[in-house]
Amino acid sequence: MARVGVFVCFCGANIADYVDVPMVVEETKKIREVKFAIEYKYMCSDPGQQLIREAIVQHRLTSIVVAACSPRMHEKTFRKALSDAGMNPYLLEVANIREHSSWVHQKDKKAATEKAADLVRMAVAKSIANEQLFEISVPVTKRALVIGGGIAGIQAALDIADARIPVVLVEKSPSIGGKMAQLDETFPTLDCSQCILTPKMVDVASHPYIELIPYSEVIELEGFVGNYKARIKKKASYVNFATCTGCGACWQKCPVKVPNEYNMGIDKRKAIYTPFPQAVPNKPVIDAAYCTMLLKGKCGICAKVCQVGAIDFKMQEEIIEREIGAVVVATGYDLWDPKPYEEYGVGRFKDIITSLEFERMVSANGPTNGLPVRPSDGKIPKNVVFIKCIGSRDEAKGIEYCSKICCMYTTKHTILLHHKVHDSHAYVFYMDIRAAGKGYEEFVKKAQVDTAATYLRGRVSKIYKKEDKLIVRGEDSQIGQVVEVVADLVVLATAVIPPKDNPELARMLGISYDKYGYLSEAHPKLRPVETAKAGIFLAGCTQAPKDIPDTVAQASACAAKVCGLFAGDTMKKDPMISTVNTEFCSGCQNCVQVCPYGAIVTEEVPMGHGSKEMRTVARINEGVCQGCGSCVAVCRSMAISLAGFTDHQIINEIVSI
Amino acid sequence: METIVKDQHVSIEKPEIAAPPDWEPVIIGILCNWCSYAGSDLTGTSRIQYPPNIRIIRVPCTSRVDPWFLIKALQTTADGVLVSGCHPGDCHYITGNYYARRRFLVTKKLLSFIGFHENRIQFSWVSAAEGPKFAKVVAKVTDDIKKLGPLHLYKKENFEK
């Protein structure tokens, strides 16, 4: 029979003033299984713990109940006291007689005492059904997978690799760099984006702990924290990177011209191309959608000019498998297509461009020699109208949220315009100027003064064409007048949106995403880089719009999380998880449906001992289960049991009052 | 026992069994660890007072709550049960409390179908920060149950403690 020891705490006056502690001890002693009961002033103090340790040995106790403060406070402390005395720490139960009794029934000592006695009785009843539990230790594969090679992915990969943990960096496009590689100078300091990004990209390429897999996508992830296996699809590049020297002869000679996505389609690239001069890896790929050799079997010029024979038209896509322990998702963002703004004539008027197009134009390595030009006639614009919140904060046409970065980059654009075209004038239609950040408001103020840009507070309602000018009409709500600006060029600060395949990616990884398609963090304030699935972390705009400083900060936080996870050779895990008794399992798979973590899989077991016929049963992966108990409650066969919260334990509590 | 079942929400409890003069109801509160249990701790640390009738059982998540627990509680020791968990969307286990909520509604219907007054089992959302709300919920539930009087229906009076 169970031998329970009960220790009731005074907590100085905290408990003793409102609960008759000796009376509780007396009541407790009436319970058959209780072989030892005592009160003490401060149970959590070292002498208090010593009391427990001694009693365990002296009275050969089989479980311990401490009646004191909330288990959320000192459960760990007392568990440790149990293990110090050689007892399994999970044989402890805590009765919360402080938060749940002495502190909340200060006017009725009798009732508080009765309640405290009941709470102890319940804890005793539960502890009788307690079992020895053992921390689960899961082996860890110390290799991280980073998905997406924008600044977020680059930073996370470098930080993890610097801790000498191998990283696999998978990038969808032919080069890493992401959107940052397309930017000119960056707010709030106006450093040149390429100048600060390129060294990091080169570091990625040369880092001994980073394996860069470009032009690839992760297509499958199985396993659980510490023990994932990823399948990566590498697209056919038709260029053998091992032999290619990156000389560029091929793309110089290729006759097929294609709109250049790096320059937002403003100029052309070839069918075989490296996306931009600083690309990493700096090797070309053939765009199968345009290469006439691949499409029609005609051409082959690149293969002829390549001195090292690196071109391989027969190349096939490849599947690469890697075992990893943690994942950082850094798939970045897209920009919203402003087509729904029909009142602005988007799509009809050539001289309306997006901010990223503007960014490419003013970039030194851009398609227009670093100058903004009117797409319609190639002229340098004088009056440029910038319109903010395009698609953002507009639930009618776009999305509800604020894109966070466009106020700042539009400010930057007025400066860049001012630098590049001296006699130009910027007009900015805005609703608010959101410049919360270190040095941001100062940046905005300086820009407003230096450029003398005209700020008009209102949303533009219409753009129409008059001769070769665009007339931009909006209200300046500060003077309550409708204004029309005669513009040469209009720049739309389009909303940041999540990559459109994020939901699919999230489903593949088993993590969640919000109604817009951003990947969801575990807690918006306190766990902003973790996902609800252990071992998967988020960095950069894939979680929400953010600028480069925030992106980098989050990426480094991910790296810290990954390093923390990999700190030991195995991972310790709470043993309060569920297990299936396959004898009882009917294979209904109700549990599979409700598990929020996908921890439950099915397997085939023989019908009976030695039987050849098989039946399906559920199996819970102990590495994945978080111990919520959903499955237990839905299992009609009562085949599942959640350690620490078994039916037996809970029913004991209920009936013991 | 005389039973009049007009519709499924009509209680067949017998009000004529009068409560003993100093009768106090026993209420079992099943709280999820992450929100409501933490909230109830906060009620304590804030010293907010509430009626002493509730006996709290901690579970990881309201989704762990088997309808059987509720039935067992009403059959044995309790005059009423409160199940409380995280607000929708805030579940520590992502979706746990959605399942719990659905299951709870069905259970409640079932229990009132077999004759329990629907106020005997109640559900609430209390977050870890809502100490005052927890006190309010407990006060309301206690009040409701007091009005209903002791529960005799289906009680195993000969239960050994």
Next chain:
Amino acid sequence: MITLGLEEKNEILSEVNRRSGANVLECYQCGKCVSTCPVSNYMDYPPRETMQMIKLGLKNELLMANSSWFCLTCSACSGRCPREIDIPAVMEAIRHIAIEENYINDSKKVKEIRKFHEIFLDMVKRYGRNYELRMMAEFNIRTRNLFKDMHLAPKALLKGKIPLGVKPMKSAKAIQRMYKLAEKLDKKHL
């Protein structure tokens, strides 16, 4: 100067929201409606300002303003409002409250607009259909503006643009009955 904080509750806000089905609180003062509205420069308070005044609960000013009478219900503003507020419905709610509670804006323009609509409805009540020439004539007489548009009349009449008669409905009676019932309904439900 306006002093706020004296009213118990903002009645005009709840009343306008109820009647229009819009939620004026959603307006974030972007002004897109103002630069869209073809008549905003004629209004005492263009739509954006009207929204803010509703939020401030400036009932008298709102009900006396000409804004709701100038609204053409062209729906251009609501089609562009980023918060999808049904602005013409808000304008209409204000106009209807002003009519019911007898707030009379006695500027010449508002009086004329109101008169026109009354005469129009009168025509329809009499004939079941609109009688354009007669309506124009009555409008001119009743607004004491006998010669308004007279320069158009000869040419228009000559060209048969404005015919001299109307083909009245057979069941004009039904229309008159409808008017009576509608009036009752308006009273009951407004």
Next chain:
Amino acid sequence: MKKLTYYPGCSSHGTSEEFDKTVKMVMTSLDVQMEEIPDWNCCGATSAHTLSESLAYALPLRNLVLAEKLDNKTIAIPCASCYQRLKVTKYHMDNNPELALRINTTIVGEGTYTGKVEVKSMLQYCYEEIGLEAIMARVTKPLSGMKLACYYGCLLTRPKAITQFDSPEYPISMDRIVEALGAQATEFDYKTECCGASFSISNTEVVIGLSGKILEMAKESGADAIVVACPLCQSNLDMRQPDIEKHFGKQYHLPVFYFTQLMALAFGADPKELMFNKHIVPVEEALAKIGKVEPGPEKIKKPKKALEAESEVE
């Protein structure tokens, strides 16, 4: 043969007789049989909803109920204002049963509204139910050489949730129809700006300002004439044009046609039949362009997004 229910609206017997007449001509040549709603009444126009909520729904509702007695699935309405009143009423009756029941009591004796008839503007009917191909097939005298600014006004496509037709900002249905007739539609940015319709009589100052801007932009687009689908638009832009010209000190000379007048013309009708004599702004100059194709600016190509553009091979 197609059949439809026809609601002519008050102005069909007055200011827009030529619209009424040419609608009938065009429908006959397109093999569509029109049945007029028997003893229809005025839709109430802007005035009803300005002053009375119930009347605003009651007047159109009577017409809808009467239309349901005919056996056609669509009512087509030439006047944009009537169309909008009937469409808005139908929308609220269909979506708010409680209101529907209430308003239905105002038309005692006429029947109960069931919602089985579709309401379309005549333009929408031509574009959606007849279709460009069928229209093109009837053209015997193409209007090549004519440059037209298509003006839709505010009521045909707004509010979008209710009308569910074309774009409220840059509609193209009428443009496509006049192109099917062989004319050229100009790029005209004021297609759906309001002309001030309901203030035509009570507040002419507003109308002159608004309609003036529309004429200005139509001229700017290079048009020889304006095409409309609404009697109110027509009379504001046509009848008031001399006043507007005087007010702004400008000359526009832009005749304002109903699209059905031009359809009839292209289908080979005798111009004398088309009541051009009722127009205030003379039409002769514009009509004289027919057949004379200028070299002019190249046809505006549909803009393509840069990245969708084709690749080129050197």
